[in-house]
Amino acid sequence: MTRETRDTVTLALADSEARPPFAPGQFNMLYAFGAGEAAVSISGDPGDPEVLIHTVRAVGTVTRPLASVKRGEMIGVRGPFGRGWPADAAARRGGTMLLLAGGIGLAPLRPVIYDFLRNRAASSRLVLLYGAALPPTSSINANWNAGGAKTALIFT
Ligand SMILES: Cc1cc2nc3c(=O)[nH]c(=O)nc-3n(C[C@H](O)[C@H](O)[C@H](O)COP(=O)(O)OP(=O)(O)OC[C@H]3O[C@@H](n4cnc5c(N)ncnc54)[C@H](O)[C@@H]3O)c2cc1C
Numbered sequence: 001m002t003r004e005t006r007d008t009v010t011l012a013l014a015d016s017e018a019r020p021p022f023a024p025g026q027f028n029m030l031y032a033f034g035a036g037e038a039a040v041s042i043s044g045d046p047g048d049p050e051v052l053i054h055t056v057r058a059v060g061t062v063t064r065p066l067a068s069v070k071r072g073e074m075i076g077v078r079g080p081f082g083r084g085w086p087a088d089a090a091a092r093r094g095g096t097m098l099l100l101a102g103g104i105g106l107a108p109l110r111p112v113i114y115d116f117l118r119n120r121a122a123s124s125r126l127v128l129l130y131g132a133a134l135p136p137t138s139s140i141n142a143n144w145n146a147g148g149a150k151t152a153l154i155f156t
Contacts, residue, residue, distance in 0.1 A: 023084025031076030
C-alpha cells in the first residue's frame with residue numbers, strides 16, 4: 001500500500017490466479033469483507049496486468065476499510081468491467097492527447113498515460129491538466145517523463 005494523501009491510498013494486489021487483461025478506463029468491484037463492495041478504477045499499467053493496482057479514496061462504508069487494509073489481508077475482486085478507452089491507438093496516431101482530471105479522477109487516467117508512453121508516435125505529445133488540493137505523490141507521478149516523452153504537467 002502507498003499513501004498518496006491523507007485519505008487516498010494506492011493498493012497493489014497480488015493474486016495466485018492469472019489476472020485477465022484490462023484496458024484503460026476499466027474498473028473492478030472491490031469487496032471489503034463484512035462491509036460490501038464498491039466500483040474502483042484500475043490505476044496500474046495495462047502492459048503489466050499481473051500486478052493489480054487501484055487507488056482508493058476513503059469516503060464511506062466500503063472505501064474506508066479498503067483504504068486501511070493491511071499487508072497480507074484479503075479483499076475480493078470482480079471484473080474488469082466497462083468498455084475501456086483505446087489510448088494506445090490514439091497515441092500511435094500522433095498529435096496531442098489532452099487529459100483533464102481533478103482529485104481522485106486522476107486514478108483512472110494513469111493507465112492511459114502508461115499506454116501513451118508505450119505506444120506514442122514520435123510526434124505525440126501528452127498534456128495533463130490536473131486540479132487537486134494537494135500535489136500527487138510517489139506512485140501517481142512516477143515515471144511520467146520516462147523515455148523522453150514530451151509531457152507537460154500543470155498544477156492548478
Ligand atoms: C466506474 C467507477 C469508477 C470508480 N473509480 C474509483 C476509483 O478509482 N477510486 C475511488 O476512490 N473511487 C472510485 N469510484 C467511486 C467509488 O465507487 C465510491 O466512492 C464508492 O462507491 C463509495 O462507497 P462507500 O461505501 O465507501 O461510500 P458510501 O458509504 O456509499 O458513501 C459515499 C458518500 O456518500 C455519503 N453518504 C453516505 N450515506 C449518506 C447519507 N445517508 N446521507 C448523506 N450522505 C451520505 C458519504 O459521506 C460519502 O461521502 C468509482 C465509481 C465508479 C462508478
